[in-house]
Amino acid sequence: MTTITPTPAPTDGPVGRPLDRVDGHAKVTGTARYAAEVPLTGLTHAVLVGARVARGRITSIDSAAAERAEGVLAVLTHENLGKIAAQPQLLPSLAGSVAPGETFFPMQGDExxxxxxxxxxxxxxxxxxxxxxxxxxxxxxxxxxxxxVIAQGRDQAYEPEAIFAGFVPGRTERGDVEAALGAAAVTVDRTFTFAANHHNPIETSAATAYWEGDRLTLHDTTQGVTATQHTVAALLGIPHTRVRVIGHFTGGSFGGKAMVWHHPTLAALAARKVGRPVRLALTREQMFVACGHREEQEQRLTLGADEDGRLVALRHHKLSPTSPFDHWAEPSLGVAGQLYACPNYEGVYRLIRANTTTPTFMRCPGEATGLFALETAMDELAERVDLDPLELRLRNYTENDPASGRPWSSNGLRECLERGAERIGWERRAAPPARDGDWLIGLGMAASAYPVYGPNNPQRARARLYADGTAVVQAAVTDIGTGVLTVMTQVAAEALGLPVERCRFEGGDTDLPNVAAAVGSSGAGMVSATVHTAASALREQLIARAVGDEGSPLHGADPADVDVRDGRMVLRDAPGTGEDYAELLQRNFLPDMEATGSWGPPPQDAPFASMTFGAQFAEVAVDPVLGLVRVRRLAGAFAPGRVLNAKTARSQLMGGMIWGLSQALLEATHMEPGTGRWANASLGEYLVPVNADAPDVDVDFIEVRDTVVNPLGVKGVGEVGQAGVAPAIANAIHHAIGRRLRKLPITIEDILSGADEASR
Amino acid sequence: MRPISYLRAEGADGIDSALRAVTDDPGSDFLAGGTTEVDLLRQHVLGPRRLVDINRLPLAGIEELPDGGLRIGALTRMSDVASSPVVQERFPMVSRALVLGASAQLRHMASMGGNMMQKVRCGYYRDAESPCNKREPGAGCAALTGVSRTHAVLGTSEHCIATHPSDVAVPLAALDARIRTRTLDGEHTYAFDDFFLEPGDTPHREHPLTHGELITAIEVPALPMARRSLYLKVRDRESYEFALVSVAAAIEVRDGKVGGVRIALGGVGTRPWRARRAEDALVGGPATTKSFDLAARAELAAARTTPMNAFKPELARRTLVRALETLTRDGSRS
Amino acid sequence: MTVRTPGTETGAGTATEPEADERGPDPVKVRLDVNGAQRHVDIEPRVSLLGALRDELQLTGAKRGCDQGTCGACTVWVDGRRVLACLTLAITCEGAEITTVEGLATPDGTGDGRLHPMQEEFIRHDAFQCGYCTPGQIMSAVGCVREGHAGDDGEIKEWMSGNICRCAAYPNIRAAIRAARDRV
Known part of the structure; x- marks a missing residue:
């Protein structure tokens, strides 16, 4: 079902246009209110206290001094907090239901x-x-x-039946990997290590809670207000209809606010205790222990290939620590096992029960690490079989999902690889690496891919047209920076035949129609589907009303012959005949008309598999003497299906690519084994890129039409931008200085440890 | 942050009243730019009952000294020193170290005197709870067996390995700057080397100052060769990060021989590290990469490392060599 | 639940000069000149400028991202210079002019829909995503231009590195600054 259209077909509708963000004004003037900024009468402030040991029991808590301190209203501990109603099981928030970050709730006992x-x-x-x-x-x-840490628990590793809240099997096999590796002309067998990572959105997680009688209102910073609503209600043991969650703006999340952690529920309990509104904002340090992380991991990957570089076997094992409560590993093996044709495969997760929170989703969860292993090994394989790395990828290209055997609903990988190569000037790689003063210049590339996820249950939206000719369309989404309010305005305007200025999209409130959390790059696809459905239903209603109205110039027309342009319903073949929506409503004394739309994902047994593909190219400069690596340029080409807004989509992909740079060279949280504390829990010591680290980023689109994933063919841009960047950078470092680095992040000491022979 | 009282020192006798207020009260501290102090107050690392705000005292400005040196008022902000034409011209490594330190916002706030007094960035010191001899003498040092990638390798002791964090103190060490202070007894002057104490058995003592002694100025003596000096800073991030290693250097070469040289290291020492061993090894010898390398090795021979910062002596050696090569190659600033 | 309307102080000029005496640790009356208006707050001396702006004056444009001087989200101007409100005690700002993003476009902070050129270019160049660091970025960006450090991209990179954008809109932030620098 793939159609490649190198130059996108121009549409005259709003969808796809690089519209400025509709919430831009609020954000640049500081008037956008985030969860910890809601002004309330009688507001109180709550601060959490964390355990200083990694495992044990509380023998005593002395809160007398705290209680005596000026202004203190309550000190809550396991001795006086009260019990939660029930501990819900871990379930991803995309399921649209209860979504706790871990199968555990604190302050229920002394453990x-x-x-x-x-x-x-x-x-x-x-x-x-x-x-x-x-x-x-x-x-x-x-x-x-x-x-x-892994080093302490290697002996205790176990193979779980399933990981990722039960959604991913612990072991996946096809063919006979052992035999195929034995027979392979070339094998590459390498181990890759990854530091733990933390999301660190600039807004720390926060919730403001207040009760009116038995009804709770929560302002939460979250990827999904519905997930917060269901989770907090379940923990408190009250119907979710008595919990309203509001979250108009979320100051970055990247997975750290995808699941519902403990603080919103604690804020609600505290508000009930003190009888006043409570604001609970985590400190920056607490962001390292109170909303999950990407786990430390070790991956061993073995490739077997024939002498032409065609893969015959892929074995991929992962070892990582999880919490005492959940079998969690980010699904690092998934996409890495689906990217290339390969008949024999074995993927195995092994876990270590460790004294940490349950790890959680972090942007590109699994793909970012799994593709580092795969695409670094592929670069090495290319060297072994003496092929250009790009040619090796093309040689292993597949039109079918190797896991299911089904054809991809849309593809574009080949075109992405070719376009990216063109943009970075890949032909330069054939020459020896260039030198620029103390810097050696290298080029590297990697393929990129990210799954297309859909929700488990129907998504809903509501569209209403007012007699003044303006429309409001609503669904309970939260803007976490994706631009969802903007693109849904465009989708609604296009479906209604209205200019975007006369269309307003509202979200961020559980009183609005229910949609699942914006996670897994699925938000644009599923919300556009339901917004499109609702707005189209309203437009049909309006046309039906007009053709049935004796007072309308369209009376008696076939609804199929009616178009809407600029809010005016006209006959397609006689555009002079028609009337405005507003005229129709005003004539009929209708203040408004409204329709709801519901969209469910395609059935699981569809004869297709879906994936978003891309390609990443990096140009790096390495100073081998001082151990410095600076990324000079990134070029990415992506095939994310329909692009709803060229400007915001480009920005998200650009951000993802810089995240990949960050993963490659900067981000590491160091666990102190003795105390179980993250030793560098601050933005001064957990390094994320600053402006000076971010090169100019070249983002290009390969337009592919996908008629399977959802009505508009949207596959998502939130995460695929990150996938493949880290291996592209590592491969570029190899090109520059001839050394393979198989750990993330790659830091000064790694370059230094063998730089002598390379530089002198 | 504990409850605190506030007293603003200003007016004609502002300096005297500030000195008196802090000297007479062990619970009072001076407050200047606040960039370290407010942070550590919030962390409960520092706990004065009262702050004496000295920001309005007439201690800002840069004066030229008769010998060609400079006198930098203690309350001159880092950004103002960095952008001063006379500093840029006479002591480019000072200006460069300032620009490469912290961020534009912090440089607008932080005073030069405060920079001399800034506290270490060791996470175990800053968390207010881990064993730390600097914060609580005798408590032990968690960094020795902890996460220590950024910690010091020179001037350490078995009681403390925290790195001195200042950038600008590194070129000032190389320049033999002097710290001027005042107490109720009068004025005092400290040689730069004497002003920063190695941790030894008393890591909680970082300076020889008495309680209530106020830095009034930093004097930088003239040094003609410093007009072609550089500050080279190595770190993971391209900006807004403390140094893993930094080098401030000035060198004078006559007929291929080193006539004079000043070198100090940052990021590796428990104090701004004047590299006298390296200087001694260089003076009179050939200005070649080989002798730079030998000099660097001489300086770093005493380094003591942990498993996590074992790369630092090697990185420092390479950075020092690079700095001197750069200066002798074309004299340009890094 | 009612929304509290921030009270705008009147009677500027009637306040007395700050006393030389010790104040606190209990709440004291602190006079702040914010976006051209005299405002009085009752705060403990330990309250940061960031806390006073956000919790007392409901000016939440300056953001709390770290409270440690490591992210730049709280950037405001004190006497025209960009500084970090989280590491500034509010009481030390008496007698200084404070400008926040709310007062950038129109000096009185009323907004009235008009935007500063830097704000316009941030929108046009999509120089933000989640928007949380954005007010700090904008206050810093205008400062960067006024200080004369926006000559080229290399300079902008270095002099804007005190403001972390986790969404990584950096290339677009640079584009916005380039576009706005001649109009600042």
């Missing part, structure tokens, strides 16, 4: 499972007073031995 686990919550009348009093809570522990 400590990980350092930083919430042990107390201090509520005071000002933030400063709560923060100070939180330091006065004295907790004593009986400490027990803990395991927090």
């Amino acid at each position: 400590i499972h990980y350092a930083g686990q919430h042990v107390a919550l201090v509520v005071a009348d000002t933030y400063e007073r709560a923060l100070h009093a939180s330091r006065l809570v004295r907790v004593s522990y009986a400490e027990e031995p803990s395991v927090t």
Whole structure:
């Protein structure tokens, strides 16, 4: 079902246009209110206290000094918080239901499972007073031995039946990998290591809670207000209809706000306790223990190929620590096992029970790490069989999903590879690496791919047209920076035949029609589907009303012959005949007309598999003497299906690519094995890129039409931009200095450790 | 942050009243730019009962000294020193170190005197809870067996391995700057080397100052060869990060021989590290890469590392060689 | 639940000069000149400028991202210079002019829909995604231009590195600054 259209067909509708963000004005003027910024009368402030040991029991909590401190209203601990109704099971928020970050809730007993686990919550009348009093809570522990890193728990590794909340099997096999590797002309067998990573959105997670009688309102910073609503209601043991969650703006998330962690529920409990609104914002340090992380991991990958570089076998094993509660690993093996044709495959996850929170989704969860292993090994394979790395990828290209055997619903990988090569000037790679003063210049590439996820249940939206000719379309989405409010305005305007200026999209409130959380790059696809459905239904209603109305110039026309342009219904063949929506409503004394739309994902047994493909190219400069790596340019080409807004889509892909740079060269959280604490829990020491680290990024689109995934053919741009960047950079480093680095991040000491022979 | 009282020192006798206020009260501290202090107050690492705000005192500005040196008022902001034409002309490594330190916003806030007093960035010191001899003498040092990639390799002791974080103190060490202070007893002057104490058995003592002693100025003596000096800073991120290694250097070469040289290292020492061993090894010898390398090795021979920062002596050696090569190649600033 | 309307102070000029005496640790009356208006807040001396703006004056444009001086989201101007509000105690700002993003386009902070050129270019060049670091980026960007450090991309990169954008809109931020620099 793939149609390649190198130059996108121009449409005259709003969809696809590089419209400025509709929430831009609010964001540049500081008037956009985030969850910890809602002004409320009688507002109080809560600050959490975390455990100082990785495992053990609380022997005593002395909160007297904190309680005596000026302005303190309550100190909540496991002794006085009260019990939650039930501990829900881990379930991804895309399921549209209860979505706790881990199968555990703190402050229910004296047991400590990980350092930083919430042990107390201090509520005071000002933030400063709560923060100070939180330091006065004295907790004593009986400490027990803990395991927090792979090195400590290697002997205890186990193979789980399933990971990722039960959605991904622990072991996947096809063909006979052992025999194929034995018979392969060439094998590459390498181990890759990855530091733990933390999301670090600039807005720390926060919730503001207040009760009116038995009804709870929560302002939450989240990827899905519905997920918060269901989770908090389940934990409190009240119907979700009594919980309203509002979240208009979320200050970045990247997976850290995809699941519902403990603080919104604790804020609600505290608000009930003190009888006043409670704002609970995590500190930056707490962001490292209270909303999950990408786990430390080790991957061993073995490729077998024939002498022409065609893959015959792929074995991919992963080892990583999980929490005491859940069998969690990010699904690193998935896409890496589907990218290239390969008849024999074995993927195995092994886990170590460790004293940490349950790891969680972090942008490009699994793909970013799995593709680093695969695409670095592919680069090495290319070297072994003496092929250009790009040619090796093309040689292993497949039109079918190797896992299911089904054809891809749309593809574009080949075109992405060719376009990216063109943009970076790949032909330069044939020559020896260039030198620029102390810098050696290298080029590298990797393929990129990200799955197309859909929701589990129907998504809903509502469209209403007012008698003044303007429309409002609603669904309970939250803007986490994707531009969802903008693109849904465009989708609604196009379906209604209205200019975007007369169309307003609203989200961010569970009182609006229900949609699942914006996760897994699925938001644009599923929400555009339901918005398109609702707006199209309304347009049909309006046309039906007009052709049935004796007062309308369109009376008696076939609805199929009616077009809508600029809010005016006209006969397609006689555009002079028609009337405005507004005229129709005003004549009939109708203040408005409304329709709801519902969209369910295609059935699982569709004869297609879906994936978003792309290609990444990097130009790096390496100073082998000082160990410095600077990325000079990134070029990516992507085939994300229909692009709803060229400007915001480009921005998301660009951001993802810089995330890949960051993963490659900067991001590492260091666990201190003895205490179980993340030793560099600050933005000063957990390094994310600053402006000076970010090169100009070249983003290009390969237009592919996909008629399977959803009505508009949208495959998503949130994460595929990151996939493949880290191996492209590592491969470029290899090109520059001749050394293969198989760990992330690649830092100065890694370059230094063997730089002598390369530079002298 | 603990509850604090506030007193603003200003007016004609502002300096004296500030000195008196802090000297007479062990619970009072001066507050200048606040970029380290407010952070550590919030972390409960520092806990004065009262802050004496000295920002309005007449201690800002840059004066030229008769010998060609400069006198930099303690309350001159980092950004103002960095952009001063006379600093850029006479001491480019000072200007460069300032520009490469912190961020534009922090440089607008932070004072030069405060920079001399800034606290270490060791995570175990800053978390207010881990064992730390600097914060709580006798408590032990968690960094010795902890995460120590950024910690010091020179001037360490078994009680503390925290790195001195300042950038600008590195060229000032190379320049033999002097720290001028005032107490109720009068004025005092410290040689730069004497102003920063190695941790030894008393890591909580970082400076020889008495409580209530106020830095009034930093004096930088003239050094003609410093007009062609450089500051080279190596770090993971391209900006807004403390140095893993930095080098401030000035060198004078006559007929292929090193006539004079000044070198200091940052990011590797428990204090701004004047590289006298390297200087001694160089003076009078040939200005070649080989002798730069030998000099660097001489300086770093005493380095003591942890498994995580074992790369630092080698990185420091290479950075030092690169700095001197750059200066002798074309004299350009890095 | 009612929304609290921030009170705008009147009677500027009647306030007395700050006393030389010790103040606090209990809340004291602090006079702040914010976006051209005299505002009075009752705060403890330990309250940061960021806390006073956000919690007392409901000016939430300056953001709390780290409270440690490591992200730049709280960037405002004090006497025209870009500084970090999280590491500034509010009480030290008495007598200084404070400008926040709310007061950037129109000095009185009323907004009235008009935008500063830098704000316009941030929108046009899509120089943000989630928007949380954006007010700090914009206040810093205007400062960067006024300080004369927006000559080329290399300079902008270095002098804008005190403002972290986790969405990584950096290339677009540079484009916005290039486009706005002649109009600042």
